[in-house]
Amino acid sequence: MSNLATATRTLVTGRRGDGDARSPRPAGRRRPWTFERLTPYLMVLPVIAILAVFRLYPLVLGINFSFTGDGELNGQFIGLDNYAYLLQDERFQASARNVVVVLLFVPIQVFFAGILATFIYLKVPGHRFYRSVYFLPVVLSPIIIGAIFNIILAANGPLNGALSTINIPSVDWLGLPETALPTVLVVHIWATFGMAFTIFLAGFATLDAQLLDAAKIDGANLWQQIVHVIVPSLSQTIQFVFVTTTIGMLTGLFALLYTMTAGGPGAASYLPEFLIWKLNGESRPALASAASVFLLAIVLIIGLIQIRVLRRATKEA
Amino acid sequence: MKRTIMTTAVAGISLVALTACGGAAPAPESDSANDSSGGETLTIWNWGDADEAAAAYTEDVTAAFAEEHPDVEVEIVNQPFDQYYTLLGSAVEAGTGPDLALYNGGTQLKSRADSLVPVTEELADLQDQLAGWPAFEKDGETYSAPTFLQGFPIYFNKALFESAGLDPAAPPATWDELSAACEQILANTDASCFALGNKEGLGIEFFLSGFGSGVFTPEEYDAWIDGERDWTSDHATQILQMWADSSADGWYNDGANSTAMFNDSFDIFSAGDSAMVVALMSGTAHWKQFDEFLGDDLGFMMPVTANDGTSIALPAEGGIGYGILNEDKKDLGVDWIRASVDHDALAAYSLAGGQITSDTTIELDTDIASANEIVAELPGSKPLLHTALSAEALDLLHRLGQQLLNGDVTVDEAAAKLAAAEG
Numbered sequence: 001m002s003n004l005a006t007a008t009r010t011l012v013t014g015r016r017g018d019g020d021a022r023s024p025r026p027a028g029r030r031r032p033w034t035f036e037r038l039t040p041y042l043m044v045l046p047v048i049a050i051l052a053v054f055r056l057y058p059l060v061l062g063i064n065f066s067f068t069g070d071g072e073l074n075g076q077f078i079g080l081d082n083y084a085y086l087l088q089d090e091r092f093q094a095s096a097r098n099v100v101v102v103l104l105f106v107p108i109q110v111f112f113a114g115i116l117a118t119f120i121y122l123k124v125p126g127h128r129f130y131r132s133v134y135f136l137p138v139v140l141s142p143i144i145i146g147a148i149f150n151i152i153l154a155a156n157g158p159l160n161g162a163l164s165t166i167n168i169p170s171v172d173w174l175g176l177p178e179t180a181l182p183t184v185l186v187v188h189i190w191a192t193f194g195m196a197f198t199i200f201l202a203g204f205a206t207l208d209a210q211l212l213d214a215a216k217i218d219g220a221n222l223w224q225q226i227v228h229v230i231v232p233s234l235s236q237t238i239q240f241v242f243v244t245t246t247i248g249m250l251t252g253l254f255a256l257l258y259t260m261t262a263g264g265p266g267a268a269s270y271l272p273e274f275l276i277w278k279l280n281g282e283s284r285p286a287l288a289s290a291a292s293v294f295l296l297a298i299v300l301i302i303g304l305i306q307i308r309v310l311r312r313a314t315k316e317a
Numbered sequence: 318m319k320r321t322i323m324t325t326a327v328a329g330i331s332l333v334a335l336t337a338c339g340g341a342a343p344a345p346e347s348d349s350a351n352d353s354s355g356g357e358t359l360t361i362w363n364w365g366d367a368d369e370a371a372a373a374y375t376e377d378v379t380a381a382f383a384e385e386h387p388d389v390e391v392e393i394v395n396q397p398f399d400q401y402y403t404l405l406g407s408a409v410e411a412g413t414g415p416d417l418a419l420y421n422g423g424t425q426l427k428s429r430a431d432s433l434v435p436v437t438e439e440l441a442d443l444q445d446q447l448a449g450w451p452a453f454e455k456d457g458e459t460y461s462a463p464t465f466l467q468g469f470p471i472y473f474n475k476a477l478f479e480s481a482g483l484d485p486a487a488p489p490a491t492w493d494e495l496s497a498a499c500e501q502i503l504a505n506t507d508a509s510c511f512a513l514g515n516k517e518g519l520g521i522e523f524f525l526s527g528f529g530s531g532v533f534t535p536e537e538y539d540a541w542i543d544g545e546r547d548w549t550s551d552h553a554t555q556i557l558q559m560w561a562d563s564s565a566d567g568w569y570n571d572g573a574n575s576t577a578m579f580n581d582s583f584d585i586f587s588a589g590d591s592a593m594v595v596a597l598m599s600g601t602a603h604w605k606q607f608d609e610f611l612g613d614d615l616g617f618m619m620p621v622t623a624n625d626g627t628s629i630a631l632p633a634e635g636g637i638g639y640g641i642l643n644e645d646k647k648d649l650g651v652d653w654i655r656a657s658v659d660h661d662a663l664a665a666y667s668l669a670g671g672q673i674t675s676d677t678t679i680e681l682d683t684d685i686a687s688a689n690e691i692v693a694e695l696p697g698s699k700p701l702l703h704t705a706l707s708a709e710a711l712d713l714l715h716r717l718g719q720q721l722l723n724g725d726v727t728v729d730e731a732a733a734k735l736a737a738a739e740g
Contacts, residue, residue, distance in 0.1 A: 074410070091716075155572020174516075175574030177725055262517050265574045265719035266726075281399075282708050283406055 059296075066290035070283065082290035092291065094267035095275045098181055099298060102249050102271065105185045109245050110238065113193045117200035118226055121207075131201070138194035142252075145191045146259025150174070153183060153260075177268035180261045184269060185249075188256055192248055196241045203237030204230075243306045250299055272298065358390045359649050361639070362405060363419035365395035367600070370670030377662035378653075385652050402429075409642060416643040417650050422452025422463060422635040423704025424711075430455040434641040439651045447658060447675040449635030451542075451700050462658050463635025463675040465667070468598045468698065469527040470631065470691055472607055474508075476614040477592040481505040488618035492531065492559070495621045499568050502592045512591035513569040514582025515722060518715025520573065524560050525714075526701040527595040530630040531620045532556045533702075542705050548735040552624065557721060557728045559623065564722045574719050587611065593618075598673045599636055604688045605671030617687035619694065631694040632701050635675060706739075713738050 031037065069078045086092040116134060120127045137145065152159050153173040160170035173183045207230070215229050231238070254273045261269040263278065272295040279288035366372040379391055394415065396404050402425065408414040409432050420426040426433075435458035444450065449463035475485035481502040489495040499510035513520050530538060533552050540546070547553060563569070570576065570585050583602040586594040587610040596602045607615050619629050639657055641650035656662070663674040667681055673691060681692050703711065713735060720726040726734075 150575075150577075153575070155570075155575060170571070172572040172575050175572050175576075176723065177720075180575075261575070264516065264518060264716065265723055266716045278712075281403065282712065283403060 062289045063293055065286050066293050068286050070286045074286075082287050083294075085287065086290055086294065091263075091267045091270050091275055091278070092294075095270040095272045096294075098269065098271050099250070101181055102185065102253070103246070103302070105182075105189065106242065106246050106249060109189045109193055109196060109249075110241050112189060113196035113241065114200055114234075114238065116193075117197050117204065118230060120201065121204040121230075122222070122225075134197050135194040137191045140191065142191065142255035143259055145187065146256050149187045150260060174261050175265055177265055180265060181269040184253065184256050184260050187260070188249065188253055191256070192245075192252070195248075196245055199241055199244075200234070200237060203234045207233050239306075239309065243303070246302060246306065247299065250295075250302075357386075357388050358392055359417065359646060359653060360392045360394065360415040361417045361419075361653065362394050362396055362401075362415040363639075364398040364401050368670065370666060373669065374662055374666035377665060378656045378659060381659040381662060382653055382656035385656070386649065389649060391653075414642050416646045417639045417641055417653055419637055420453075420461060420640050421637055421704075422449065422461075422467070423701065424706065424708065425704075426453055426460060426638075426640060427455045428707070429640075430458070430460055432642060433460045434644050434647050434650070435460060436641060436647070436651055436654065439647075440654065443655075443658065446678055448677050448695055448698070449633065449675045452635035452704070453638055453640075461635075461638035461640045462654050463638045464657050464663065465599045465636050465672040465674045466633050466695070466698075467600065467636030468631060468633025468673075468691075468701065469523050469595050470598050470604075470633075470687075471527060471593060471595050471618050471620065472586065472604070472687060473593045473616045473618055474586070474589055474591075474611060474614055475616045476611075477502065477506055477508050477589065478616070481592065485616055488616065489621055490619075492621050492623035496566070499563075499566065499592075503567060506592070508589065509570040509585075509591040510568040510593060511563070511570075512582045512586040512594040513573040514576040514578035514585075515573045515719055516575055516577045518712075518718050519578045520722070521560055521714055521718030522703040522711070523578075523595040524563075524718075525556060526632045526703045528556065528559070528620050528623070529632065529702040530699055531622045531627050532559070532624055534624070534626050535628050538699060538702070541702055542700050544705065546705075546739055548732045548739065554728055554732045555623070557731055560718065561721045561724070561728055565724070569722075574722055583607075589614075598633060598691055599671065603671045603673075604685055604691065608685045608687075613686075615685070615687050617690045630697050630699040631691065633673075633695065633698040634700040634704070710735065710738050 066082055067077055067079060068074070069076050069081070116130075120131050120134075124130075151157055154160075155170060155172045155175065159173070164170055171179060173179050211229050211233070212225060215225050220228065250271075251273060253271055254277065257263060257269060257271060257274050263270045263274050272291060276288045276291045276295065279285075279291060366375055375393070379393075382389075382391060405414065405418055406429075414432075420429070437457075437459040440459055440462050443462055447462060449466045450459065453459060453461040453463060473485075473488060478485040478488070478498075481498070482505055483498055483501060489498045502508060502510045515521075529541075532555055533541065537550075537552060564573070570582070570591055573582075576582050576585075580602065583594065583596060583606070585591050586596070587607055589611070596607070598604065604615065604617070619631060622629060639650075639654050641647055641654070643650070658676060660676060660679065663672075663676050664679045666672055667674045667679060668683060673681070673688070673695070677695065681688055683689070703714070706714065717726060717731040717734060721728065721731055
């Protein structure tokens with residue numbers, strides 16, 4: 001408990017650990033547990049309790065389940081068998097590979113949202129109109145988006161129709177292993193970039209307009225303004241968008257996958273989240289728990305790496 | 318920071334220890350069977366009524382049951398179908414399951430037979446009146462009575478056959494004739510030969526069960542149903558090859574792998590954009606639905622002969638039926654099952670809902686020719702090949718079906734994977 005409180009204090013004050021906090025006290029003497037000293041802990045207790053009961057305990061329970069069996073072995077400890085099974089499972093291997101593909105699309109979304117926000121900020125003609133239009137897909141349900149793009153991307157749908165008028169052969173976008181997942185990811189980017197776009201616009205609000213004016217007076221062209229003024233000023237915003245976009249991509253693709261490809265063809269568009277759902281549907285909840293632990297590990301590792309990058313960038317700023 | 322991580326880890330590990338080793342699914346409660354009170358209620362689970370006809374059938378069944386047991390309160394609980402067996406499994410294991418539950422015949426019922434009460438003796442007198450029993454039998458015991466039959470008949474569009482220069486009165490009877498007919502349809506019309514939606518991978522199920530009796534000998538067929546399957550045998554690889562070839566020869570609509578089977582692919586057939594389809598005989602995507610669009614142009618044909626020594630049969634088996642979970646209410650349960658196959662209730666439902674009922678004494682009073690032709694083939698029908706497979710094997714088959722269609726795996730690779738998965 002006290003460690004959690006210390007960690008929170010460190011985050012709030014930016015101080016680095018116990019040494020600083022203790023220094024005003026005479027060494028070697030413990031302070032008595034007065035009511036005043038207990039109060040802050042009592043105040044955070046409800047939140048900690050809710051977190052522990054509804055977040056940590058189910059999480060630990062899930063990890064625990066992943067070491068037990070399914071069906072006849074329900075409740076029996078089977079060690080790492082579920083993990084061993086997953087590692088050689090075709091669908092798990094495919095979903096692990098696909099996580100890498102998903103991560104490759106993160107910079108594309110960040111770049112896309114960033115460059116469009118820049119244009120709006122620089123007040124290109126019609127910027128008010130585009131500002132609303134870009135945000136519109138965010139308010140649509142992914143199921144509806146999936147249904148719309150199922151029609152647009154169908155083998156004999158309007159997109160292929162348009163392509164054929166300029167003599168490009170039609171492609172079954174959602175039915176081929178090479179194109180299924182990238183197509184879903186592009187639709188996901190289209191559907192969600194509005195949020196990143198809005199965060200960028202908020203970042204621009206904090207940007208020093210005089211800097212930009214100065215650059216313009218010095219004769220910087222658009223590209224030079226972006227590279228030398230806008231990007232450095234927005235480094236913190238960019239980091240934040242990177243982290244949220246990554247989490248969104250790893251945990252928010254289920255509805256689109258479910259409606260657009262159902263994981264297929266074969267296992268070409270499986271992602272861990274979809275696999276977890278499938279395994280549970282096959283009455284193998286313990287195996288699904290093991291897959292969930294893998295997903296948790298992936299998100300944790302990537303998240304930690306990004307937080308480290310974020311911290312370094314903040315120091316530089 | 319390091320201390321925080323350590324503390325969290327220690328706390329986590331101790332929590333794991335505290336939870337010991339509970340299972341992911343709820344564990345059964347030993348005394349749950351004796352839990353049922355003397356109160357006369359009968360709790361029944363199903364997945365709800367799809368339409369008005371189904372609702373009317375449920376009312377008829379409830380009324381038939383109430384005639385026998387006016388004092389018993391029947392509580393019907395509708396569960397969502399996509400989570401049905403997960404919810405039911407959890408409830409049964411936790412000892413909070415219903416007294417009766419609705420089951421799909423074949424794999425779904427047989428894999429859960431351990432939790433059901435056998436009613437072989439109690440339903441013996443219905444044996445001759447109803448068809449489709451094998452889907453509800455395991456190891457010589459009967460667990461339910463089939464209410465209606467499900468199967469994969471092949472429907473065709475007579476008008477498209479005519480414009481392709483084929484005789485609608487004499488549909489193809491062999492695989493070679495079918496191949497030639499497809500060539501002709503593709504050459505002379507704008508339609509595809511077969512409508513196919515394989516987004517969920519279901520297409521190969523329909524193909525395997527739909528054409529199986531023309532490929533496997535009767536002995537191989539029966540062995541397959543009994544669980545003795547050899548995926549690498551000549552005839553098993555042959556049917557996988559036929560599936561791959563049918564795609565390579567362009568039989569299907571564009572983008573079959575990205576088309577949903579329910580109901581996009583059946584809409585293609587209804588709209589007259591494909592000449593044939595392997596569809597259903599009850600529930601949905603059946604003769605009554607197609608008749609609304611195609612009318613007299615709707616035709617029905619039997620599977621085609623691919624090998625000598627085979628015996629063509631309509632693939633059909635018991636579709637759904639109620640199983641008894643609570644031993645203490647066995648008598649009431651048996652009467653509910655009897656009510657569910659009540660002659661008048663089934664007769665009314667068959668026509669209103671487009672069902673082929675299990676009751677062979679019911680004369681389907683319809684002028685839809687394909688429905689009468691299906692009923693005429695029922696006595697020689699055989700169980701579906703795919704419902705004999707395990708859930709894992711079926712999922713693998715779905716994925717391989719998509720890959721075979723695209724040419725991403727070879728037939729031999731697919732056969733080897735299926736053989737390995739089936740042990």
